Amino acid sequence: MKLVRWGPKGAEKPGMLDASGAVRDLSGVVADITPELLSPAGLARLAAVDVEALPKVEGGQRLGVPFTGTRNFVCIGLNYADHAAETNMPIPSEPVVFLKALSALSGPFDDVEIPKFSRKTDWEVELGVVIGTRAKYVSEAEAMDHVAGYCIVNDVSEREFQLERGLTWDKGKGHDTFGPVGPWLVTKDEVPDPQNLRLGLDVDGTVMQNGSTRTMIFPVAKLVSYVSHFISLNQGDIIATGTPPGVGAGKKPEPIFLRPGQTMRVWIEGLGEQVQRTVQAG
Incomplete structure (x- = not known):
């Protein structure tokens, strides 16, 4: 479904x-x-x-986050080896876990705000894992039993706020609109292998990211199990599983960052696509 x-x-x-x-x-x-x-x-x-x-819905309707009640918006950093390399960071020996503010949740076609005083707003296409059964201290073998399905997440990030304004990432990850989710929740029966999905992101028609979940360092089952040992995962919680290479901060010879008036297209094989226009935060 x-x-x-x-x-x-x-x-x-x-x-x-x-x-x-x-x-x-x-x-x-x-x-x-x-x-x-x-x-x-x-x-x-x-x-x-x-x-x-069921009645058909008239075309042109806005789509929101495809489910309600998220209590934990968990993100995994540096989960693709080639992305870690482009950011000049070591490959982690354990998953890098951080939380994204729930107020960042946004519809898949809603505008994305460029924060006031931002100079380095960036994009990150990610496979989102949606929890369907509460998970606490679960093993890797049983982890997938707790998954309801999958969705696209754009982990929008302000790199200066994230990396140059103190020791935590949260300030660069939690701005309003920095967490577009959707357009659909695709149940796991329609995604037989979450470790074999193409995913990518364009800005103004230029391909920035084009990767595969095959190159994740830590696969979905490992992430669900690992996170459940530190944070109890509830129904409707999201794990954004990291991004492949091609983020703006890693572009050579110079980084590329978002500015107001641009358009991002974010897609994952079998999960649809998002489109967001960037606007200046008021």
Whole structure:
């Protein structure tokens, strides 16, 4: 299944895609795509719905984050060896874990703000893993049992705030709109191998990132297990699993950073694509 939430910000309704890719209205079946619906029982309930019998949603509707109730927006840094190399950082011996502010969550086609006083706003296409069953101290062997599905995340980052304004990354990661998620939550049965997905990002039509999840240092099962030993993962939580090479900070001979008025296209094989326009924060 591909689950979506559509409508104005703060008033989104639940939906799912039909076989043609059109959005169908689920609001007559469920009130919203809540964390409880991401459990195996909840997803089985939705899978039993006759999608072709649901009302079609009129085209042109805004899409929001495709589920509600995220309590932890967990990110993994430097999880692709070639990305670590381009940033002149050592390959980590354990996953680098940080949290992104929940206020950064944004729809997949919403504008992305360039923060006031920013000089180094950057992009990062990432595979997002969505938790469907609470995970605490789980093994790698059982980790995937706790996954509901996958989505695209753009881990937008302000590099000066992240790396030059103290010892924590959070200031560069948590600005409003810095966490576009979606357009869909794709259930894990439709993604048989999350370690074999192409992913990439364009800016104004120029390819910046073009990689594969095959080159992750730590695969999805390892990350879910590892994080669960430090942070209890709840239904609806997101793990953004790191980015392949091609970020602006790593461009040669000179870094390239975002400015207002540009367009990012972010895509992952089988998970759709996002498009965001950059605007100056007010």
